Amino acid sequence: METLAQDLTPEAQFQARIDADIRIEPKDWMPEAYRKTLIRQISQHAHSELVGMLPEGNWITRAPSLKRKSILLAKVQDEAGHGLYLYSAAETLGTSRDQMLADLHSGKAKYSSIFNYPTLSWADMGCVGWLVDGAAILNQVPLCRTSYGPYARAMVRVCKEESFHQRQGFEVMQTLCEGSVAQKEMAQESLNRWWWPTLMMFGPADDASPNTEQSMKWRIKRFTNDELRQKFVDMMVPQADFLGLTVPDEKVKWNEARQAYDFGEVNWEEFWAVVKGNGMCNHERLQARVQAHEEGAWVREAASAHAAKHAAREAVAA
Amino acid sequence: MNNSEWPLWEVFIRSKQGLDHKHVGSLHAADAAMAVQNARDVYTRRLEGVSIWVVESKHIHASNPDEAAEFFDPAADKVYRHPTFYDVPDSIKHM
Numbered sequence: 001m002e003t004l005a006q007d008l009t010p011e012a013q014f015q016a017r018i019d020a021d022i023r024i025e026p027k028d029w030m031p032e033a034y035r036k037t038l039i040r041q042i043s044q045h046a047h048s049e050l051v052g053m054l055p056e057g058n059w060i061t062r063a064p065s066l067k068r069k070s071i072l073l074a075k076v077q078d079e080a081g082h083g084l085y086l087y088s089a090a091e092t093l094g095t096s097r098d099q100m101l102a103d104l105h106s107g108k109a110k111y112s113s114i115f116n117y118p119t120l121s122w123a124d125m126g127c128v129g130w131l132v133d134g135a136a137i138l139n140q141v142p143l144c145r146t147s148y149g150p151y152a153r154a155m156v157r158v159c160k161e162e163s164f165h166q167r168q169g170f171e172v173m174q175t176l177c178e179g180s181v182a183q184k185e186m187a188q189e190s191l192n193r194w195w196w197p198t199l200m201m202f203g204p205a206d207d208a209s210p211n212t213e214q215s216m217k218w219r220i221k222r223f224t225n226d227e228l229r230q231k232f233v234d235m236m237v238p239q240a241d242f243l244g245l246t247v248p249d250e251k252v253k254w255n256e257a258r259q260a261y262d263f264g265e266v267n268w269e270e271f272w273a274v275v276k277g278n279g280m281c282n283h284e285r286l287q288a289r290v291q292a293h294e295e296g297a298w299v300r301e302a303a304s305a306h307a308a309k310h311a312a313r314e315a316v317a318a
Numbered sequence: 319m320n321n322s323e324w325p326l327w328e329v330f331i332r333s334k335q336g337l338d339h340k341h342v343g344s345l346h347a348a349d350a351a352m353a354v355q356n357a358r359d360v361y362t363r364r365l366e367g368v369s370i371w372v373v374e375s376k377h378i379h380a381s382n383p384d385e386a387a388e389f390f391d392p393a394a395d396k397v398y399r400h401p402t403f404y405d406v407p408d409s410i411k412h413m
Contacts, residue, residue: 027383074363081360088344091326097346098323154343161364300348304322307349 018219023149026092034218037211038148039093040109041220043100046086047111049079050104051285055119056128064122071168072125078161085154092150105290107277114201116279123176123183123190129169131191131198131236137162138232139202142222170239177243184244191240192248199263200271202229208268233261326375327353329360331367339371347372 008016010029017024024030053076060076063069087097103109114132119125140162143155176187203209203225215221223231233252240247251264273279324346330339342361347353353372361367381389397403406413 025383027380029384077359077363081363084345084360085343091344096323157343300324301322303348303352304324307352310349 015217018147018217021219023152024147025149033214034220035093037215037218037220038151039090039095041215042086042090042093042151042154043095043103044110044112046083046090046100047104047109048115049083049086051111051115051289053079054285054288055115055117055281056125058119059122059125062122063125068125068172075129075165075168078165082158082161085157086151089148089150089154101293105286105293107286110275112201113271113274113279114197115285116274116281117193117197118281120193121186121190123173123186124194126169126172126176126187127190127194127198129165129167130173130239131169131194132201133162133165133169134236135198135201135232137166138228138235145219145222147219173243173245177245187243188245191245195248196266196270197274199229199232199266200274202226202232204268204271205266230260233263237261324348327357327372328375328378329353329357330371330373331357331361332369333367335368339369342366344375350374 011031014024014030014034024034056072056076056079060069060072063072087100090100091097100109104111114135119128137159140155140159144152144159146152146155173187176183206212206224206226209225212221212224216224237247237252249264251262253262255262274282277283325348326344327347327350328344329342331342332339345353345356345360347356350372354370357370357372358367362370393399
């Protein structure tokens with residue numbers, strides 16, 4: 001094996017390590033395309049965490065009780081943390097925090113299209129936790145074994161924290177479903193709006209996802225978009241049944257032969273429209289991000305000035 | 319974009335008394351005091367630590383992964399450094 005490895009090209013050696021499930025670490029040789037794919041994927045993921053705080057931030061001041069408010073605050077704080085773990089992981093590949101944020105703010109970099117939908121009712125906080133975080137967990141758990149070490153380690157941390165997010169969302173839904181008729185209707189109305197956009201979170205169908213094959217080969221991705229979408233439907237339909245809610249898809253039906261649920265086709269036109277910037281909240285989300293960044297500039301500058309002043313004083317004292 | 323990105327710090331956390339500090343990740347901060355505070359907020363939201371070290375990333379010197387094979391090779395053929403190398407008769411206890 002040792003002598004053989006030396007005769008291989010760097011690309012073949014790299015692929016051999018991937019195939020042997022040996023993690024790639026920051027200073028290791030890697031193909032440029034692997035590096036670029038990872039920077040794109042990890043930074044998109046980080047941006048999603050950052051932008052993902054906005055739809056929930058909307059409800060912090062309107063949460064129905066102090067308990068729900070504390071929970072929501074903790075969840076939003078986790079999301080900021082998740083963004084930070086991921087930005088750090090991306091930085092080990094040679095990009096900078098400033099560059100990634102600039103790409104987000106200019107619209108060059110993408111984030112999950114789910115956050116371009118509005119959160120109109122309190123039940124939406126339930127659906128975001130239960131469905132959206134549920135979908136995120138399905139995407140993220142396999143990433144704990146992704147081939148790039150810093151990304152995998154960040155994902156282990158994220159996944160540990162994410163399951164609280166999903167459970168609190170389910171509890172919000174359950175409380176509403178066990179409440180008054182109006183509360184249950186609110187839960188159903190929210191599920192009606194979030195179901196399809198959540199299915200879109202897994203990305204385009206496999207035959208329209210050109211990057212999947214290479215990403216699977218590099219073990220950046222472990223499952224295809226359609227595989228994960230199917231898992232999600234199989235997981236969620238019984239949970240909706242438990243809540244007494246109806247999934248807004250007439251084609252949802254248990255398929256005994258496949259041992260899985262059949263379900264209808266996602267509206268891909270809507271998916272691409274939102275990805276391309278024409279969703280309900282794309283403009284608002286980006287504007288809120290840019291505004292927060294610009295209005296925080298003086299704080300960053302003040303902290304730098306404070307640090308420089310103290311460094312200078314210490315230098316004189318020494 | 320301005321060019322004043324805060325320096326990068328590596329964060330090490332002792333999860334409980336008696337254990338060593340372990341690398342957990344990195345973050346940006348203007349100075350050491352801020353790095354410790356940010357590390358608390360980013361890496362110990364669920365009681366993951368009782369002590370935090372931060373080191374500016376530029377101060378870390380690492381071995382070169384391209385030379386890892388040669389660098390660690392001298393340890394590879396010294397099996398006699400391991401207790402399992404030695405045959406101990408079954409009748410000998412406490413060894």
